[in-house]
Amino acid sequence: MLIASVILIISFAVLVWSADKFVYGASGFARNLGISPMIIGLTIVAMGSSAPEIMVSANAALKGATDTSVGNAIGSNITNILLVLGLTTLVRPILVSSTTLKREMPILLGFTLLAWWVLSDNYLSFNEGLLLFILFFGFIGFLIYLSKRPSQEPDPLIADSEDDIPEGLPTSHAVFWVVAGLILLPLSAHFLVDAAVEIAQYFGISELVIGLTIIALGTSLPELAASVAGVLKGEDDMAIGNVIGSNIFNILAVLSAGALIHPSAIDPAAASRDVFVMIGATLLLLVMAMSFGKRTRRINRIEGGILFIAFLGYQYLLFS
Numbered sequence: 001m002l003i004a005s006v007i008l009i010i011s012f013a014v015l016v017w018s019a020d021k022f023v024y025g026a027s028g029f030a031r032n033l034g035i036s037p038m039i040i041g042l043t044i045v046a047m048g049s050s051a052p053e054i055m056v057s058a059n060a061a062l063k064g065a066t067d068t069s070v071g072n073a074i075g076s077n078i079t080n081i082l083l084v085l086g087l088t089t090l091v092r093p094i095l096v097s098s099t100t101l102k103r104e105m106p107i108l109l110g111f112t113l114l115a116w117w118v119l120s121d122n123y124l125s126f127n128e129g130l131l132l133f134i135l136f137f138g139f140i141g142f143l144i145y146l147s148k149r150p151s152q153e154p155d156p157l158i159a160d161s162e163d164d165i166p167e168g169l170p171t172s173h174a175v176f177w178v179v180a181g182l183i184l185l186p187l188s189a190h191f192l193v194d195a196a197v198e199i200a201q202y203f204g205i206s207e208l209v210i211g212l213t214i215i216a217l218g219t220s221l222p223e224l225a226a227s228v229a230g231v232l233k234g235e236d237d238m239a240i241g242n243v244i245g246s247n248i249f250n251i252l253a254v255l256s257a258g259a260l261i262h263p264s265a266i267d268p269a270a271a272s273r274d275v276f277v278m279i280g281a282t283l284l285l286l287v288m289a290m291s292f293g294k295r296t297r298r299i300n301r302i303e304g305g306i307l308f309i310a311f312l313g314y315q316y317l318l319f320s
Contacts (some may be wrong), residue, residue, distance in 0.1 A: 023181075050249040076219055095297075136252035286301045
């Protein structure tokens with residue numbers, strides 16, 4: 001048990017670190033190839049924060065632990081909104097002004113409802129995974145299309161994404177970090193899933209709950225770090241954009257990974273309890289962030305406290 005806990009902590013650290021380095025190398029390499037910084041920011045950088053969830057989901061599915069894979073996707077979305085944005089807003093209220101965010105939040109709600117439909121029959125099928133996977137690439141194409149359209153005002157979300165792309169990174173260094181990430185990401189995810197399953201079995205916790213809690217919390221660390229850093233630098237749209245983008249990718253890419261690799265029946269609690277918590281959290285964020293006729297809207301500390309308390313309440317519900 002103690003060894004499994006140590007392995008879990010080390011695996012989380014390596015997983016998050018290697019995901020960051022992989023994105024660093026991949027975006028630097030893409031820039032050296034002459035790819036537009038805007039395209040890199042909307043693809044490689046945007047997907048990078050979901051790399052831990054994707055790797056963990058894929059490894060869990062390979063081991064037949066589809067419930068852990070599903071729990072990771074749903075739990076990460078719940079954690080991103082209730083915990084990450086809750087704590088971030090407690091640090092500093094978030095000003096929402098990006099037109100991209102106001103467009104993507106209703107899209108996030110739509111994909112969240114799609115996730116409910118996919119899980120409603122308590123079975124995650126290959127065809128459902130294929131649908132989500134196709135929609136994932138369709139969404140990326142949609143973002144690229146929108147980024148190329150002329151806009152009357154600059155979108156801070158796109159500008160901040162471009163700022164995260166390294167300049168002057170030698171190609172040899174970029175390739176090194178890409179290769180290192182490709183090795184360490186699946187390796188750390190492998191040990192993380194094994195350790196998490198062992199801990200779950202020791203305490204008699206279901207694979208779904210371990211995915212909803214420990215794994216979801218660990219794989220959401222990049223979003224927490226990015227969001228807090230964003231508000232401290234005054235990049236409010238980037239802070240909330242990390243969460244919205246990650247949640248969309250979690251539904252389309254992370255959930256599809258489990259379905260494509262190991263389609264199977266899932267714990268009924270995922271569809272009867274957890275997916276509704278995810279929908280509720282998404283609706284709460286939508287209400288808090290939308291301006292409803294005003295040019296800007298601020299998510300204040302009281303609303304952040306509500307999100308955080310809701311997260312604590314959900315954890316109590318899971319373990320009570």
